[in-house]
Structure formats: structure tokens, C-alpha cells
Amino acid sequence: MTMIVKPQDVTDDHAINELVSSTLLRLKFQDRNNIREETHGVQNLAREETPELIRESLFQMDKELEALLSASHKHGPGFGCAYEQARSLPTTFVNDRDYRLKFLRCTLFDPAKAADKMIVHLDYLLLLFGPRALKESLKTNFFVKEEAVALREGYMQLLPFPDQSGRRVLALLPQILFYTPTLRVKLFFFFFVVAMENAESQRRGVVVIGWSGSSPLLGIEGSTPRVPGTPANKSVILPSGRSVANGLHARIIGIHFCFPDTAIFRIIRAFYVIAIGEHWRSRCVFHYGTKLEMQYKMMGYGIPVSQIPATDTGVVKVKNYNQWLRTRRLVEKDPTANAQICECPGLNDVLFRRAGSCLAHPGNARFKNMLESKKEEHVNSNQTEKRDIAWSIVELVECKNGRFLSWDTKKTCWMIMTDRAEIRQKVAMSIRDFNRQSKAAENQQSYQSSTNAFQHHGGKKRKLDSTENIFSPCYIG
Numbered sequence: 001m002t003m004i005v006k007p008q009d010v011t012d013d014h015a016i017n018e019l020v021s022s023t024l025l026r027l028k029f030q031d032r033n034n035i036r037e038e039t040h041g042v043q044n045l046a047r048e049e050t051p052e053l054i055r056e057s058l059f060q061m062d063k064e065l066e067a068l069l070s071a072s073h074k075h076g077p078g079f080g081c082a083y084e085q086a087r088s089l090p091t092t093f094v095n096d097r098d099y100r101l102k103f104l105r106c107t108l109f110d111p112a113k114a115a116d117k118m119i120v121h122l123d124y125l126l127l128l129f130g131p132r133a134l135k136e137s138l139k140t141n142f143f144v145k146e147e148a149v150a151l152r153e154g155y156m157q158l159l160p161f162p163d164q165s166g167r168r169v170l171a172l173l174p175q176i177l178f179y180t181p182t183l184r185v186k187l188f189f190f191f192f193v194v195a196m197e198n199a200e201s202q203r204r205g206v207v208v209i210g211w212s213g214s215s216p217l218l219g220i221e222g223s224t225p226r227v228p229g230t231p232a233n234k235s236v237i238l239p240s241g242r243s244v245a246n247g248l249h250a251r252i253i254g255i256h257f258c259f260p261d262t263a264i265f266r267i268i269r270a271f272y273v274i275a276i277g278e279h280w281r282s283r284c285v286f287h288y289g290t291k292l293e294m295q296y297k298m299m300g301y302g303i304p305v306s307q308i309p310a311t312d313t314g315v316v317k318v319k320n321y322n323q324w325l326r327t328r329r330l331v332e333k334d335p336t337a338n339a340q341i342c343e344c345p346g347l348n349d350v351l352f353r354r355a356g357s358c359l360a361h362p363g364n365a366r367f368k369n370m371l372e373s374k375k376e377e378h379v380n381s382n383q384t385e386k387r388d389i390a391w392s393i394v395e396l397v398e399c400k401n402g403r404f405l406s407w408d409t410k411k412t413c414w415m416i417m418t419d420r421a422e423i424r425q426k427v428a429m430s431i432r433d434f435n436r437q438s439k440a441a442e443n444q445q446s447y448q449s450s451t452n453a454f455q456h457h458g459g460k461k462r463k464l465d466s467t468e469n470i471f472s473p474c475y476i477g
Contacts, residue, residue, distance in 0.1 A: 019281075020273060039285065049203075057104050057114075058104070061111040064112050069083065069084065076238075081123065083122050091135050100118065108251075117247070120242045122134065123238050137193060138189065138193045140325065143190075154321040156172050156188075157170070159171055161345060162345070166200065166348075169206070169304065170191055170206055171308055172208065174210075174211075181234055181236050188244070205253040207253050209258065209308065211308055213291050213312065235275075245279045254301065256286075256298060261289055269286055326411075327343060330411065341414070342415065345414060348366065348400040353406070374389050374431065390428040403417070404416075
């Protein structure tokens, strides 16, 4: 039985908590456990893909699509019109194998659900962006005038790095509440289309963060926030009655709402819980407290909190986002010439950059462990053996589908390295620098131990020098 929350209950924490609990209790125990573990990054529910599974699923999905179209009148007005229109176009992507695989991965290879989601997704593309969206993938120039300004403002951003489980992270800042519902949905579709461009992201899914930090609700002067579930926020629904949740083709693993512990944000939380619907409610996590408290809580879910694009006072950070937009436009302008651009590093990728640390990236942390495991062997090897060790590390990264990326300072983006001789040289330099810095750290520790007895001299404390281990694969040129 579905619990009904009355409008007057939005200020009642107990009623809202009961609604969340009842949603979870209606799930099977194994389903609840799977959601909890996947939200924490402990497991990934994506199925292991085989050629047989893919071939059979695509075949069954095609049959489901035809069945849905033949009975489209049963699914509400306008259902399937976009798909029918797209199939008659001379140029379209709707029949592409890779496009359909996105929906199969989103639904864990359920052909019936994938077919339904694809039709609803196309209906939304036609409604929001017009016929052009049936011919080509969404681009930044689909947004014009006020919409283009909203895209540049950065109140909705894909973070430049994945989380510790390799999932893309979409950050929403409170200022998006002042956008119209239609504009918000258009931005959602655009960012999810971008996030789902590679197979790894399709399998691992997306984490959404609604970040308010510890600042008050900042907005646009003279505007009223359109909180979901309030009269000022009219939901975007298809003529067939299907909601946005039915049309997004990304597997949303978790939705984290981060609010100050104040009355106004508890009311906002209540509206979100009611409006978000049962489909996503079971994956919602609410964090209250100071900025630091909320960051610590999210770190438990593997989220890179240092990348959240907002200051303590609520001002949006746009440096990384502006670089991302420039990169995005380069790829859109000439995909072939910019095929080596990497929009976001993968979980097992190794990053090389002249300045700044990349050890927070999971791939670089694993790379450092590889260097450490080869340290003694490398020290006791001749030049030929050292060369073989470097190649063995390259192969270790590649066997996990990892890539080697270097930072292009002119294009301000990551580039996929293809010159294997250059890759081996970078790895060899990383081993050399790691060994040198490890030795320096050991010498420093030995020095501090030997001078410990002399820290007090003449009644005065003597300041000891400290050397920070600056190792990072990103530091190597």
C-alpha cells in the first residue's frame, strides 16, 4: 500500500521519513541490500556482457519496439511518434547498435524495459529540442539565447573526475531552482547524453549531488525558486503521461541531497521526497550539517568532494567547467580531428600532468601501488631488465582497460596517449622519480630520528625541516 503524504505534512519530519521507509520496505530484501551496496560503491549491478547476451538482447529489443509501436494507442497520445519520425529520416542514430545498447545497459539488459525507455527518451528529445535531436546527438549549440546563458553559468556540472567506483558525478547547485522546469529538464538530458557516451559510464552509472553547502539559498534577484512539488514548479510530462524518470537513459546509482540543518531546507527536502517519485526515492540520501560534515559523509560513498564546484559562500566555481565546455565544443566541431580528447578519465586510466596532484584519481593511486611493488626489483636490475619492468607496468594498466592520458595545456584537456614508446618512457620516469623520492623520504625519516635528542638546545625548541612527498604521476612531463 502506497503511503499518502498530505500538503500539511511537508513540515513533519516523521511523515516524510515514514514515506521514505515505506518505499524501501516495499522492495524485496535483496533489492534493498543491492541498492544500499551499490549506492556506497561496494558493488555494481551491471551484468557481465558477452557477445551472446548482446546479440540476443538486441534481437529481443527490436521485437519489443515493434510490439510497442503496433499497440502505441494503448500507451497514451503521441507515444512513439518520435521513433516513427526518426525511422523515416535519411540520417538518424536510432537504429545504431551502440545507441540501443545504452538503454539495455541502463535497464540491466531487460529488452522490454529498454525498448519502452528508448521510445520515451526519443519522445522527450522531440518535445524539448525539436526534430534536429532525432538526427544528431545533443550539442552545446542546441541551447540558444537564455538557455545558452544558463548552460554557461555552471549551476549544473559534470565533475572532471569520476568517483572512487568510476561513476560520473553530476553536481546541481541551488541556483538551478530558479530555472524553469523545462530548462532544467533540457540541461538534465544534455548532461546525461554526454555522460553516457562511453560504455564504462553506461555500465557504472551516474551519481547526482544536490549541493546547497552551508550557504543560504542564493538565487536570481526578483525570481522565485521553483522547488519540485510546489505550485511554482509544473512538471514536464509527455502527452502520453510518461515522466522524465521514464525517459532518462542513465542508470542513476544515488541521489545525494546536501542541505544545511535549517527549517527551510527541511521543507525543501520534503517537497523533493514527495515529487521525486518512487522510482528514485529508494536511491535518495540526505545529508545535513555544516559543509565539512556533509563532505565527510559523502566521502563514505566514494564521492570526490574536493571537486564540488561551489565555495563556502555558495559562489559557483567555473574554471574546470569552462575548460570542459571548450573541450566539448572542440569535439562537437570536429569529432575525427579530436578523437584523442578524453572528456573524463576512466577508473583505471593513468594521468600525467606537469603540475598539480592527481593521486586522488583512483587510476593514479593504483599506478603508484604498481610502482611500489616493483621498487626493489627495479633497484636491483640492469638497464634491460628495467626496460622490461616498465613494459610490464604498461601491460598491467592496459589489461584492466586502462589508458595513459596526458594534459594538453593548449586545449586544456586530457589527451589519450597512443605512442607506446612515449608511454614506456613516461612510466620509466615515474619509476625513477618514485624510487628517488622514496629514498629521500627514508633519509628524512632517519635524519629526524637521529636528531630527536637535540630538539631542545639551550632551553629553546629547534625547528625541524620537513619534506613533503610530492610524488604524483601527474607531475611528470
